[in-house]
Amino acid sequence: MTKQWVATRPGGSETFELVDVAVPAPGPGEVTVSVRAAGVNPADAKHTQDGDPADFPLPIGYEVAGVVTAVGPDTDIASGPVAPGDEVLAFRVRGGWAEAVTLPARDVFAKPPAMGFAEAANLLLAGTTAADLIRVTDVAAGETVLVHGASGAVGVSLLQQLRMLGARAIGTASAANTDTVRRSGGEWVPYGDGLEARVRDLAPHGVDVALDCVGSDEAVDVSLALVADRARIATIAAFTRAPDAGITAIGGSQPESAAFRDAVRQRLVDLAGRGELVVPVARTFPLTEARAALDLLESGHPGGKIALLP
Structure with a gap:
């Protein structure tokens, strides 16, 4: 079991709860990641505002960075071969505000060694x-x-x-x-x-x-x-x-934008790895303090990116 934030019903962060969930073993085309940092973005709260109550609870969090703990059969990640112990970042994912998560390997990239986990978890959105x-x-x-x-x-x-x-x-x-x-x-x-x-x-x-x-x-x-x-x-x-x-x-849910954003991820990771694209991080919060992190973000003056650290 792992801790994960979910929205229990349509609404804002007041509907978010930290719950225990099972982390499935990775199948073909999947990897399991121990999350070291999860990005905090306005979209994390916006996508829970509306919707069919029957679709809830919804897992929260679109991007993470962490360490691979398991790899599905015959699986490479988007950037190439992968093994347990490798440091990675991932976007676009579901349920990144968690201690661990099993993800589609196509959305996972090798983390540039020079990037911290908090920076890497906030690079791609x-x-x-x-x-x-x-x-x-x-x-x-x-x-x-x-x-x-x-x-x-x-x-x-x-x-x-x-x-x-x-x-x-x-x-x-x-x-x-x-x-x-x-x-x-x-x-x-x-x-x-x-x-x-x-x-x-x-x-x-x-x-x-x-x-x-x-x-x-x-x-x-x-x-x-x-x-x-x-x-x-x-x-x-x-x-x-x-x-x-x-x-x-434009928005990430538009098909043309979604396809482009997926295609450009590796280029941005490469730029970050060379130090040409820098992610300023203003503050980190423990995973348990996700609501406080959102409050700072929604204040409009965070001074940089925010990350949750399990």
Whole structure:
């Protein structure tokens, strides 16, 4: 038996309970992982808000890092051969907020040796989302990109990936997060009244692309004012406004996005292994304190990624 967090009914974190569950032995195409860190993401609570009560309890947690304890027959992981004792990371999984979990091997990758478990457990959800935003807007080297919410998890990954691409990134954030934006490769600009004018001052020749990670009306309005081609504005949060505004809204459940995000995982792991893609971790919590971890995340000011440590 192992401890695992589940949502007992539709709702927020108030429905989460830490329960005892059996960990099945891995079959063909599966591995069992002793979880050393589990990533904490907004999606962990969002996907339990609605749904058929008959589908509950639902296991929580989309990404983990840990040590392989068992391997199914004739099984390799996504990055190649695997054996008990190997350090790995995994995304996209179900039930990662646990002490141990049996996973499809196709979603498991060798952990770069230089990465800590907390960093590895927070690499791929944000990283693949950022890569998807770049894909749908077809960002090219030399272009100027405005990133709303640049100090958040997706924003930080975006800034680093844009820098590697050779694009110029201007990132909105609070004054407290100026260094985060600059350290990740962006030019900081404060959000709030007058944002459009401040961006125009920084980019007098125009903004080619706008990528929204916050979903505020300000982010959408300023993007529409600055970017001539609405096909080059994308959001991961402003789903209500996107259709009327004629901009692209993406999510991991969309088939095209899901396929791309799965395909780009190994590239992001390789970048992290070379130190080119860094995951800033603000704080870790014991597995038993998952609700407190979510409270910090939902405060909007975690200062970096959060991990649960069984």
